[in-house]
Amino acid sequence: MFNDFKIVDDRPVYRQLRDYLKETILKGHLLEHQKLPSTRELSKLLSVSRNTVLTAYADLEQDGLIYAIKGKGNFIGKVETFKTSSIELNWNERLNNVALLADELDVMKQGIFWEKGMISFNSIAPEEKLFDVENFKRAFLTRMSIEGDIVLNYGYAKGYKPLIDYLLHYMEMKGVDITNKDILITNGFTEGLDILLSSLAKKSGRVLCENPTHHAALKLFRLHGLDIHGIDMKDDGIDISKVEKSLSEAAFDFAYLIPSYHNPTGIVTSSDKRSEIIKLFSKYQIPIVEDGFNEELRYSGSHLAPLMTYIGAGNNVIYISSFSKILFPGLRVGWILADKELIHSLESMKRARTIHTSTLDQAVLYQYLHDGYFERYLKKAKSVYKKKYELVRQACNQYIPFKRMTGDGGLHLFIELEEGINARTLLKKCYQKGVVFYPGDVFYTDGGGSNTLRLGFSRLNEEDIVQGVKIIGNTLKNEMGS
Amino acid sequence: MFNDFKIVDDRPVYRQLRDYLKETILKGHLLEHQKLPSTRELSKLLSVSRNTVLTAYADLEQDGLIYAIKGKGNFIGKVETFKTSSIELNWNERLNNVALLADELDVMKQGIFWEKGMISFNSIAPEEKLFDVENFKRAFLTRMSIEGDIVLNYGYAKGYKPLIDYLLHYMEMKGVDITNKDILITNGFTEGLDILLSSLAKKSGRVLCENPTHHAALKLFRLHGLDIHGIDMKDDGIDISKVEKSLSEAAFDFAYLIPSYHNPTGIVTSSDKRSEIIKLFSKYQIPIVEDGFNEELRYSGSHLAPLMTYIGAGNNVIYISSFSKILFPGLRVGWILADKELIHSLESMKRARTIHTSTLDQAVLYQYLHDGYFERYLKKAKSVYKKKYELVRQACNQYIPFKRMTGDGGLHLFIELEEGINARTLLKKCYQKGVVFYPGDVFYTDGGGSNTLRLGFSRLNEEDIVQGVKIIGNTLKNEMGS
Numbered sequence: 001m002f003n004d005f006k007i008v009d010d011r012p013v014y015r016q017l018r019d020y021l022k023e024t025i026l027k028g029h030l031l032e033h034q035k036l037p038s039t040r041e042l043s044k045l046l047s048v049s050r051n052t053v054l055t056a057y058a059d060l061e062q063d064g065l066i067y068a069i070k071g072k073g074n075f076i077g078k079v080e081t082f083k084t085s086s087i088e089l090n091w092n093e094r095l096n097n098v099a100l101l102a103d104e105l106d107v108m109k110q111g112i113f114w115e116k117g118m119i120s121f122n123s124i125a126p127e128e129k130l131f132d133v134e135n136f137k138r139a140f141l142t143r144m145s146i147e148g149d150i151v152l153n154y155g156y157a158k159g160y161k162p163l164i165d166y167l168l169h170y171m172e173m174k175g176v177d178i179t180n181k182d183i184l185i186t187n188g189f190t191e192g193l194d195i196l197l198s199s200l201a202k203k204s205g206r207v208l209c210e211n212p213t214h215h216a217a218l219k220l221f222r223l224h225g226l227d228i229h230g231i232d233m234k235d236d237g238i239d240i241s242k243v244e245k246s247l248s249e250a251a252f253d254f255a256y257l258i259p260s261y262h263n264p265t266g267i268v269t270s271s272d273k274r275s276e277i278i279k280l281f282s283k284y285q286i287p288i289v290e291d292g293f294n295e296e297l298r299y300s301g302s303h304l305a306p307l308m309t310y311i312g313a314g315n316n317v318i319y320i321s322s323f324s325k326i327l328f329p330g331l332r333v334g335w336i337l338a339d340k341e342l343i344h345s346l347e348s349m350k351r352a353r354t355i356h357t358s359t360l361d362q363a364v365l366y367q368y369l370h371d372g373y374f375e376r377y378l379k380k381a382k383s384v385y386k387k388k389y390e391l392v393r394q395a396c397n398q399y400i401p402f403k404r405m406t407g408d409g410g411l412h413l414f415i416e417l418e419e420g421i422n423a424r425t426l427l428k429k430c431y432q433k434g435v436v437f438y439p440g441d442v443f444y445t446d447g448g449g450s451n452t453l454r455l456g457f458s459r460l461n462e463e464d465i466v467q468g469v470k471i472i473g474n475t476l477k478n479e480m481g482s
Numbered sequence: 483m484f485n486d487f488k489i490v491d492d493r494p495v496y497r498q499l500r501d502y503l504k505e506t507i508l509k510g511h512l513l514e515h516q517k518l519p520s521t522r523e524l525s526k527l528l529s530v531s532r533n534t535v536l537t538a539y540a541d542l543e544q545d546g547l548i549y550a551i552k553g554k555g556n557f558i559g560k561v562e563t564f565k566t567s568s569i570e571l572n573w574n575e576r577l578n579n580v581a582l583l584a585d586e587l588d589v590m591k592q593g594i595f596w597e598k599g600m601i602s603f604n605s606i607a608p609e610e611k612l613f614d615v616e617n618f619k620r621a622f623l624t625r626m627s628i629e630g631d632i633v634l635n636y637g638y639a640k641g642y643k644p645l646i647d648y649l650l651h652y653m654e655m656k657g658v659d660i661t662n663k664d665i666l667i668t669n670g671f672t673e674g675l676d677i678l679l680s681s682l683a684k685k686s687g688r689v690l691c692e693n694p695t696h697h698a699a700l701k702l703f704r705l706h707g708l709d710i711h712g713i714d715m716k717d718d719g720i721d722i723s724k725v726e727k728s729l730s731e732a733a734f735d736f737a738y739l740i741p742s743y744h745n746p747t748g749i750v751t752s753s754d755k756r757s758e759i760i761k762l763f764s765k766y767q768i769p770i771v772e773d774g775f776n777e778e779l780r781y782s783g784s785h786l787a788p789l790m791t792y793i794g795a796g797n798n799v800i801y802i803s804s805f806s807k808i809l810f811p812g813l814r815v816g817w818i819l820a821d822k823e824l825i826h827s828l829e830s831m832k833r834a835r836t837i838h839t840s841t842l843d844q845a846v847l848y849q850y851l852h853d854g855y856f857e858r859y860l861k862k863a864k865s866v867y868k869k870k871y872e873l874v875r876q877a878c879n880q881y882i883p884f885k886r887m888t889g890d891g892g893l894h895l896f897i898e899l900e901e902g903i904n905a906r907t908l909l910k911k912c913y914q915k916g917v918v919f920y921p922g923d924v925f926y927t928d929g930g931g932s933n934t935l936r937l938g939f940s941r942l943n944e945e946d947i948v949q950g951v952k953i954i955g956n957t958l959k960n961e962m963g964s
Contacts, residue, residue, distance in 0.1 A: 012854060019655055026657040026787075062861070064783060080657075080753060080787055086796025087764045091824040094735075094769070099681035099827055106830040108639070128631035136634065137626055144619055149610035152618065152810040157590070173501055175508040175562075187669055187814075187836040194835045199581035219834055253576075271562060282569045287576075301546060305508075305562055314568025328634040330841035332669075342573040345581055348588040352701055353676045354669040358840045359812035372494060379544075 002037065005046055013048055018056035025065050025079055036066060036074040098223055105219045107442055114436055119468035121437035124263070124411045124456035125329055130384060132377045136328070139367035151363045157351035158343075159185025159335070160362035166369055167335055171319070175309040182343040184350060185357045187332040189291070190216055192320040195349050196289065196336065197224045204251035210238050212414075212443030212452070214263040214291065217256055226253075230445030233262070235406065237269030240276050247284045254287045254318075259307055261294040264443045264454040265414040266407025271304060278310040278317075285316070292321025294410045296378060299386040301408075308337065315339035323365075325411065326381065327374065331361040385411060385458060388465060392457045395466050399473030403451075411458040414440065417451040421480055424450070426472070429479055435471045484519070487528055495530055500538035507547050507561055518548060518556040580705055587701045589924055596918055601950035603919035606745070606893045606938035607811055612866060614859045618810070621849035633845045639833035640825075641667025641817070642844035648851055649817055653801070657791040664825040666832060667839045670816040671773070672698055674802040677831050678771065678818065679706045686733035692720050694896075694925030694934070696745040696773065699738060708735075712927030715744070717888065719751030722758050729766045736769045736800075741789055743776035746925045746936040747896040748889025753786060760792040760799075767798070774803025776892045778860060781868040783890075790819065797821035805847075807893065808863065809856065813843040867893060867940060870947060874939045877948050881955030885933075893940040896922065899933040903962055906932070908954070911961055917953045 005020050007013055024030060036042070039057060043050040057074055060066045066074050103109070114120035143151060158164065164183045172178050186192035197220055207221055211230025221228050229246060232239045238257065246252075257277070259269040269277070281288050290307045298304065308317040315338070322334030336346060350356070368374060392413055396405055400415060407413035417423065423439045430436065440452025457465055487502050489495055506512060518524070521539060525532040539556055542548045550556050585591070596602035625633060640646065646665045654660050668674035679702055689703055693712025703710050711728060714721045720739065728734075739759070741751040751759070763770050772789045780786065790799040797820070804816030818828060832838070850856055874895055878887055882897060889895035899905065905921045912918065922934025939947055 011852075015854065015857075019651075022655050026655075059857075064780070064786070078753075080757070080791070086794040087767065087798050088796060089767065089769055089798050089821075091797070091821055091827070094683055094685075095681055095827055096683040099831055102681075102830040102834045103827050106833060108833060109830065125636050128635050131631050131634050133626060133630040133634070136630070137623065140622060141619065144615060148615040148618070149613050150812075152613050152615070152812040153610050154607050154806075154811045169501075173504050173508075187840075190834075191836045199577055199584075201576055201578040203576075216834075216837075223834055271560075275562065285569065285571065287571055298546070304546070310562070312568040314570060315573070316569050316571050324636075328842075329636045330632075330634040332836065332838070332840045339571075339573055345573070345577055345585050348584040348591065349581055351588060351590060352584045352672075352698075352705055354673045354814065354836075355698075356814070358669075358814045358843050360810075360846075361840050361842060364842075370493075372497065375497075375541075 002042065002045055014052040014055040014059075017046070017048065017052060018059045021056060021060060022063070022065060025060075025076060028079075030076045032076055032078050034076045036076065038073055102219075102223055105222060107215065117434065119435045119460065119464045119471070121435070121455040121457065121460070121468060123459050124325065125459065126326060126381070126411075127384070127459045130377075130381050131328065132373060135371070135373040135377075136364070136368060139371060139373065140364045142371070143363045143367040147363075151359050153359070155356045155359035155362070157356045158347050159183065159357060160359055160366060162370070163333075163362045163366040166366055167337070171306075171308075171337055175305040176319075176337070177309075177312050179313055180315065180340050181337055182340040184336045184343045184346050185362060186334045186336060186350065187354065187357050188324055188329075188334040189293070189320055189322045190220070190334075191332075191354070192322075192334050192336045193217060193220055193289070195346055195353070196318060196320070197221070197226075199346055199349050200253060202226075202253065204253055206250060206252045207254055207256055208243070208246060208252045208286070209256040209445065210258065210262060211445045212264055212440060212449055213256065213445065214258060214293070215442045217291070218443070218445065221256075228445045233265050233267055233406075235267065237267060237273040238277070240273060240280065243277070244280060247280065247286065252286050254289055255281060256289045256291065257307065258291040258293050260292075260304065261297055261408065261410030263293055264412065264438070264440060266410050266412055268304065268408040274305070274307055275310055278307060282311070282314070282316060287316045287318060290317050290319045292319055294325050295321070296323075296326055297382065297385060297410045299382060299389060299409045315342070318342070323374075326378065328365075331358075331365055333357060333361050333365050388457050388460070388462065391462055392455060392465050392469065395469035396455070399470050401473070401476060412454050412456040415453050415455065416440075417453070417476070419451060421451050421476070423453045426453070426475060426480055429475050430472055433471050433475065435468045437472070484524065484527055496534040496537040496541075499528070499530065499534060500541045503538060503542060504545070504547060507542075507558060510561075512558045514558055514560050516558045518558065520555055584701075584705055587704060589697065599916065601917045601942065601946045601953070603917070603937040603939065603942070603950060605941050606807065607940065608808060608863070608893075609866070609941050612859075612863050613810065614855060617853075617855040617859075618846070618850060621853060621855065622846045624853070625845045625849040629845075633841050635841070637838045637841040637844070639838045640829050641665065641839060642841055642848060644852070645844045645848040648848055649819070653788075653790075653819055657787040658801075658819070659791075659794050661795055662797065662822050663819055664822040666818045666825050666828050667844060668816045668818060668832065669814040669836060669839050670806055670811075671775070671802055671804045672702070672816075673814075673836070674816050674818045675699060675702055675771070677828055677835070678800060678802070679703070679708075681828055681831050682735060684708075684735065686735055688732065688734045689736055689738055690725070690728060690734045690768075691738040691927065692740065692744060693927045694746055694922060694931055695738065695927065696740060696775070697924045699773070700925070700927065703738075710927045715747050715749055715888075717749065719749060719755040720759070722755060722762065725759070726762060729762065729768065734768050736771055737763060738771045738773065739789065740773040740775050742774075742786065743779055743890065743892030745775055746894065746920070746922060748892050748894055750786065750890040756787070756789055757792055760789060764793070764796070764798060769798045769800060772799050772801045774801055776807050777803070778805075778808055779864065779867060779892045781864060781871060781891045797824070800824070805856075808860065810847075813840075813847055815839060815843050815847050870939050870942070870944065873944055874937060874947050874951065877951035878937070881952050883955070883958060894936050894938040897935050897937065899935070899958070901933060903933050903958070905935045908935070908957060908962060911957050912954055915953050915957065917950045919954070
């Protein structure tokens with residue numbers, strides 16, 4: 001007994017000893033009222049200091065696992081040991097269809113992934129090396145010194161007030177009329193969309209969106225049992241005549257649109273088209289859920305206002321966004337900007353589900369934004385991404401025999417290959433050569449897109465970008481007969 | 483023009499000037515191709531440095547709001563101004579019943595609240611003054627220096643690996659057999675429960691729970707359309723003979739139990755009863771959702787193991803917990819410990835809804851736990867709370883004419899008044915005298931409990947505890963005829 005104790009890691013020795021004793025007691029290797037070795041004995045036996053044993057015993061007593069009798073020593077307390085006949089439920093039989101569908105639609109559980117040393121065009125997350133860690137630390141320390149105890153305690157479901165005010169001003173500066181509008185802070189864009197979908201009544205049960213579109217949004221539409229009606233993309237945004245036709249033919253609960261650096265096509269909806277979209281949907285009284293995705297990553301060209309700007313004091317656009325694709329996605333902070341009454345209702349759904357978004361995340365993000373670090377960071381990040389963007393376009397033009405390439409900025413390009421070429425077959429072959437990308441079919445609403453792929457370039461260096469595109473192109477030409 | 487510009491806050495002047503100009507342009511007060519004043523002119527006009535104007539102009543150009551012609555100056559770009567005829571949707575008509583119910587059940591939107599200067603027994607959140615802000619900062623800086631860029635980028639839906647491993651060990655030290663079990667990190671307890679409820683099939687659609695019970699859990703059961711079957715509490719936990727009767731009479735999808743410092747009664751389920759509970763539910767093959775609430779806040783007595791410990795290698799208990807009631811609730815971190823296969827399914831639901839829990843929160847919490855700060859903090863917190871606990875019990879015994887008082891530790895007591903006394907009427911009267919508490923009826927599954935109240939004491943000082951209890955007692959005696 002006790003001589004199998006070993007110091008295994010860098011935790012304080014008393015904690016390792018305590019845990020060892022705890023385990024021994026809980027496993028029933030020591031009997032109730034059994035006397036423990038004196039602290040002197042045990043310290044000698046295990047070659048640890050007597051203080052270590054004293055502290056470990058004190059903790060065990062605190063936990064009610066042992067008890068001390070003055071002058072007599074320490075004894076094992078009453079502890080249940082658990083050798084019950086355990087039962088096994090079949091959990092799979094107890095899951096509902098939504099859970100099974102979530103599992104089935106989980107792209108992270110299937111497909112071909114990046115392995116170390118590979119060139120991966122999968123990610124559209126920001127490049128970690130660009131992170132402004134020092135200023136982030138500074139923002140943290142500043143906020144903590146202002147109200148550390150507040151930051152660490154419960155906050156409000158609606159969000160951290162200074163951040164909400166900042167974001168309202170931020171959106172106003174984009175041209176949005178914020179009268180009668182309000183903000184709910186969410187755990188990123190995804191929770192924002194999920195809370196909204198969980199709150200909207202299903203009247204027609206139909207949603208209109210761009211085809212292809214953001215696969216996480218598609219997944220949520222499917223999990224919410226919505227009927228998805230996708231509409232083709234032209235080079236300046238959604239095909240407006242097809243939208244008009246659809247709206248005149250059927251009822252829709254809402255539309256979901258990504259006007260800037262659309263995921264996955266990278267297309268930016270033109271200013272004229274934005275205006276037409278608003279007119280059309282207003283006419284049919286169909287609200288628009290606008291995904292503010294990557295809006296900040298404009299590398300050139302004239303000012304572009306969010307769709308929400310075009311409704312003025314109206315309330316038929318719900319804007320959902322986050323800085324996750326630009327700033328720190330590890331912080332899960334997004335927001336819904338919408339009609340004040342609607343936000344008031346969504347706030348209760350948010351409270352019921354997750355109480356509120358991390359106050360720490362919100363408070364540090366607020367300080368980082370307030371101190372102007374974000375603007376500076378964005379300038380730097382844009383110049384780095386712009387270079388990569390130009391490089392990847394040029395390389396694709398040079399090496400890949402595509403039918404169509406789209407992407408007006410942002411962190412990815414979208415490629416349509418000749419009909420009949422299967423991007424998943426291409427992916428398998430490229431994988432052999434150490435290059436992976438995202439097959440485009442997961443973004444399609446109608447099972448199409450088997451000949452498409454998305455190339456995310458944010459986290460690759462220049463050399464890998466060129467090398468990777470070259471390999472994709474050569475594989476296409478040499479092995480796919482393209 | 484321009485002379486209504488004013489420096490209003492502590493942000494850099496160039497940002498205030500830029501925002502002012504942006505607003506002016508977006509509002510359409512300047513026309514396309516109109517020439518802006520030269521930087522020299524504007525700096526003189528506004529009494530700001532020329533550099534300020536230069537930087538503001540550069541930003542506006544970046545945003546595509548103005549353009550520069552070499553040697554000629556700066557001009558207004560093409561900017562949409564939005565004077566559309568805006569439409570107003572009636573959002574209330576577009577919400578579903580779940581959203582309307584969430585709004586209706588939102589206790590934060592009704593009732594009587596704390597106002598500055600009042601003695602409030604509402605909260606069971608931890609006392610902010612106890613927060614160990616310095617060590618929290620230390621943990622943050624340590625983790626950031628180890629892997630700041632990782633902490634700030636996307637993580638995994640399942641959670642931050644070091645934290646998961648830590649918690650598995652932590653639960654093992656409580657006696658849980660973790661073979662074939664796994665952990666999913668969630669945004670606090672509430673998201674954990676919501677994800678589970680969203681994933682379980684409705685077979686009978688019935689849940690069995692203690693009556694009264696945690697109101698946030700009750701709310702979620704109602705939002706998920708479950709039929710709630712509450713069972714009375716005895717002084718050592720749920721009435722087991724009533725449980726047996728219910729199980730023999732009807733089918734249940736699962737049970738929800740809070741064995742330690744039960745919310746709201748504060749009752750700790752005895753060791754014998756824990757064992758009986760497991761035997762009974764195992765016999766009927768009904769899984770138990772165990773709420774690990776406040777388990778750590780044991781002030782005295784022998785070791786008590788979570789219900790999950792009693793199932794050994796079985797998989798019929800799902801344990802959901804967080805440190806929110808003890809440590810830092812502003813960090814939204816909780817966890818589900820359950821059957822490995824079940825966790826694998828729940829992980830997809832988590833990913834679909836919120837991608838993952840804040841990596842920052844998880845990483846800093848991990849470091850704080852790993853460095854042993856939590857243990858030290860817990861010792862200090864327990865000794866402070868224990869004192870308050872003893873004081874509030876004593877005061878209640880002295881001043882309040884109750885029928886029953888329960889609470890074996892934790893951060894609150896529960897009081898049952900004589901039949902016929904309405905706690906909400908009492909609350910209204912106490913509010914006049916500057917004292918508020920939580921009416922107990924919100925915790926009841928069956929509309930009962932109108933004569934009950936919960937007293938949370940964690941955030942009150944000793945003087946206010948005694949004073950507050952005295953006022954409640956005197957109001958009862960003098961104005962309610964008790």
